[in-house]
Amino acid sequence: MLIKRIYLKNFRNLKSVLLDFNSDLNIIVGDNGQGKTNLLEAIYYISTGRSHRTSTDKELINFSEDDNSDNKKLIIQTKILKEDKLNQKLSLQIQGRDKLFKVDDKEVEKISDFIGKLNVVLFSPEDLDLVKGGPANRRDFLDTEVSQVNPYYYHQLKKYEKVLKQRNNLLKEIRYNSNKDKSVLEVFTDQLVSIGSKIIKKRQEVVEKLKILARLHQRKLTDNQENLKVIYDPSFEFENIKNIEEEFNEIITKKIDKEIERGYTLIGPHRDDLILEINGYDIRKFGSQGQQRTAALALKLAELEFMKSESGEYPVLLLDDVFSELDGIRRQELINFIGQRIQTFITTTDKLLVEDIASDEDKYFYIKSGKFY
Ligand SMILES: Nc1ncnc2c1ncn2[C@@H]1O[C@H](COP(=O)(O)OP(=O)(O)OP(=O)(O)O)[C@@H](O)[C@H]1O
Ligand SMILES: [Mg+2]
Known part of the structure; x- marks a missing residue:
């Protein structure tokens, strides 16, 4: 292109x-x-x-x-x-x-x-945040990459954001007014689980590809000295990705009282993260500046290859x-x-x-x- x-x-x-x-x-x-x-x-x-x-x-x-x-x-x-x-x-x-x-x-x-x-794939000095910054940086990295080659995913993300916002508002309302009808909450929960599961599935699939590519690039960039491991870290543990919707639903249902108490949605793809390790240790905490920068670059080059494999260019x-x-x-x-x-x-x-x-x-x-x- x-x-x-x-x-x-x-x-x-x-x-x-x-x-x-x-x-x-x-x-x-x-x-x-x-x-x-x-x-x-x-x-x-x-x-x-x-x-x-x-x-x-x-x-x-x-x-x-x-x-x-x-x-x-x-x-x-x-x-x-x-x-x-x-x-x-x-x-x-x-x-x-x-x-x-x-x-x-x-x-x-x-x-x-x-x-x-x-x-496009952009790599700039701020991309160090991809490694050093909070989880939102890493979610954003995944989302931007997938959205470009998959407009349907982008569409789902936007829908999820909307449902999440509506659900959080409702949780807050119920917190202040316990008489409020909870049936609408059920509708939002169903939507959140249904769209959220699709996002989790896609993210897991993407990370599987990305981790192989990123590892390769990190090794190349460091003359085989560093093994980068990228691990998908979802907000709740599930046993089988095939049943993700059921498992998500089961876990969120158990948490509803706590969610009302806090006034926001506690689990879902909006709380996903990626764990990044080099030679077995967490580079967010223990990596040198140069290692962190190289890992960010390796992730970006992996992104480039991923997009080529999805779109052909x-x-x-x-x-x-x-x-x-x-x-x-x-x-x-x-x-x-x-x-x-x-x-x-x-x-x-x-x-x-x-x-x-x-x-x-x-x-x-x-x-x-x-x-x-
Ligand atoms: N809305 C705007 N209207 C006019 N000028 C703007 C606007 N926003 C930023 N600038 C100007 O753009 C310039 C910064 O441009 P840019 O960030 O592209 O610099 P750069 O060449 O990349 O510099 P560096 O080497 O420091 O990164 C600044 O002089 C800033 O004042
Ligand atoms: Mg500049």
């Missing part, structure tokens, strides 16, 4: 940018604060329908006051090329509270029809400021892996760090104050 061209208007400090990309390497060079990550963020946004840095769309709209317009329109447009040789045009507009997604100039009604057209790889953080071996291994097969965007403040990857001047894009020159 390739991005051939991008057009941006009023996206952060990228007020007006039109770029044609290479099918292999695209290296974005510029000093701190010039707009390198902004470009990757725009690509990430048109792929996933959200930013990796903010949940507030308004922050993305250019805030400079030099053109006196207080209702600016943000535009991201891309032309992509898939394996089947068909071009596709994806575009997105945000103005005030309005958001419009288009595929080949036709508006799409559901964002789930948009997500998955262009697949490699996604686009976005590497934000990654090379300055890796030692020589790890950097070389990463370069070997990317090879010529994967369209890759690399940002760097220092051209010297990447010169051994590409000597060809065509691969470089220079940016200053939001303008490419």
Whole structure:
């Protein structure tokens, strides 16, 4: 999968940018604060329908006051090329509270029809949170990955979030008013269990594939020194995944009194986690910074391979400021892996760090104050 061209208007400090990309390497060079990550963020946004840095769309709209317009329109447009040789045009507009997604100039009604057209994997310094941060980071990692190649999963997740919220509100109401009719709670519990079980099943299946790939990458990146183990850690123990719905239902039914007491849902995929071990110990607690970073990278490369196996095509790889953080071996291994097969965007403040990857001047894009020159 390739991005051939991008057009941006009023996206952060990228007020007006039109770029044609290479099918292999695209290296974005510029000093701190010039707009390198902004470009990757725009690509990430048109792929996933959200930013990796903010949940507030308004922050993305250019805030400079030099053109006196207080209702600016943000535009991201891309032309992509898939394996089947068909071009596709994806575009997105945000103005005030309005958001419009288009595929080949036709508006799409559901964002789930948009997500998955262009697949990307982003690796940035913040991805250390994937290892060091709380469980939500790891759930989000799994969900983003699966959603891109499986719109149905994305749909189920959204439904689950909605039911969870409704159920939690009801639990709180019952806590304050014990006379409240509990039959509605049963309806929400049934829905939660039914959708939640599908999510758990899919996550388990995905982790089974991911753990093999991640282990392989960690070994490669560390010259066979480190064995990474990825373990799915669901919020409740079950005996047989085939009967997950029954088991989930049984356990949650036993917990209902406690849930009413607390006012929220105690078990379900919203409380899943992944355990990450290297050579037998938990790297969240005992790993060095470099080991944690490498594990995060190994997981991301595993994600890339997973998406290729699901969709038949490699996604686009976005590497934000990654090379300055890796030692020589790890950097070389990463370069070997990317090879010529994967369209890759690399940002760097220092051209010297990447010169051994590409000597060809065509691969470089220079940016200053939001303008490419
Ligand atoms: N909504 C916005 N409107 C205009 N400018 C913005 C907006 N949001 C962020 N910026 C500007 O974008 C710049 C940051 O861009 P970006 O994060 O892409 O930098 P970078 O080139 O990746 O730098 P670094 O090397 O430090 O990571 C800052 O100067 C910031 O003021
Ligand atoms: Mg940056």
